[in-house]
Amino acid sequence: MPEISLTEILTLAAALLAAGAITGLFAGLFGVGGGAIAVPAFYELFRLIGVPDEVLMPLCVGTSLAIIIPTSIRSFNAHRAKGAVDMTILRQWAIPVVLGVVIGSIIARHASPDLFKIVFIIVAGFSGTRLLFGNSNWHISDKLPPRPVVALAGWVIGLASALMGVGGGVMSNLFMTFYNRPIHQAVATSSGVGVLISIPGTIGYVYAGWPQAAQFPQIAALQPPLALGFVSLLGFILFIPMSTFMAPLGARLAHGLSPRHLRLAFGLFLVAVCARFAVSLF
Template identity: 70%
Template sequence: MFGIPLFDLAWLAVALLAAGALTGLLAGVFGVGGGAVAVPILYELFRIVEVPEEVRMPLCVGTSLAIIIPTSIRSFNAHRAKGAVDMSILRVWAVPVVIGVIMGSFVARYAPADLFKAVFVAVAGVSAVRLLFGKDTWRFGLDMPSKPIMVVYGWIIGVLSALMGIGGGQLSNLFMTFYNRPIHQAVATSSGLGILISIPGAIGYIYAGWPRAAEFPDVVALQPPLALGYISLLGFLFIVPTSAWLAPVGARLAHRLSKRRLEVAFGIFLVLVCARFFASLVT
């Protein structure tokens, strides 16, 4: 299968299970869906199995969105059980975020591969700078903005998340901390966005990738039953079990960490993600 030795396939399966564990842990700790971990790992997997560059990155993003569905549900439930989720923010963001995801999924059907990487680098870089070097005086305001501005922010979060294959945690964490919300509350509330983003996003990437599979009939990783559009069922099946299992563990860990430790840990993590995709853009 895939034209590579059975030993290599077994190694990849183990790597995907381990990646799932790390994805779930980080999803719970940082309130993200885990896409920032899953996308780089899937990118290497699809490179090994010789998925063409033209469709490799969107296949990673679509698969990541599918993986985020169960992970974000478990992470959100764990944070909500601790009473840390601001449901009023999620209610305002629900519709514009979903609209943004649908639009981002449509763009994915026609966008060049480098666009996905560029969005990853830009968002991860800004978020990392804010978390590692930001001060309490770096604020847009002392309270959340008016509803129209919130709606615009929600739409932006939806579009960019659909192009990055993330659950919106990086973006909403950044936004909420700029408006004086504690990092723990930002993390907890962000976990709810993963549900709003991942489900319509995954459906959109199935639609976006379906015709592309016909253009690459020799690429097994794009064909049913191993894929549905831009969603790799192989990646989904191997990553989901361990990611969903460890997401609540990460959520419990997040509430034991100090505010500064959580910010520094998340910032360092984003620097690594940013560096990985920047390197692939310039090579």
């Protein structure tokens, strides 16, 4: 393993602290804490410090999944203690979601870097468009579809989340509210989906990226002990406390905006990120 200089470590650490601060600020402002913000932040950070395009998006996605683990577990336990989680649908989703994550992790080992961006553009673009133009009263039905359809939805959520680096909250919320489930129940259940996605997803990205580090020995951000496979350990250690510290500031800023303006701002943010990734494809 090549020697990693102290300067490289300090530069990477400073950049991660800055990215964590920005992510925490945005998370508090928009009331979210998942990969929809972390992945774009990691993308710009790792790109600026010279991580090659071949491994740039997988490193962002894997690290994002890792930082979701503690927050999703804490959130799930809190919601479950209040009886807000729909354990029935969560049990129906358990195997399909994990299966989708496993398949997504396998794809991550061999896929073109552009695939990660395309999946992010499709899902985040749809979510952003719905925030900008949609109606929260839109419903498909007042009851959930047959069990095979629910299972298929779980598989798609797991697969897409594993390729986006998110906890699945946006997609599972969307699915449940389309079938007229209360938003508080949808949010609570989505926290459990985050646990199902983040833990196997992180393990999968460690496995997927393990052989890649040897191909880029000059890239400190990919080398142990700073990283395991496609998961930046330094990012995991530094990102969470900094984003947690900055989130209350974002929340205070949010109180100065109306719910509609917040929804529009987050929608514009997602659309801007999609545009950024779309430009990078060409």
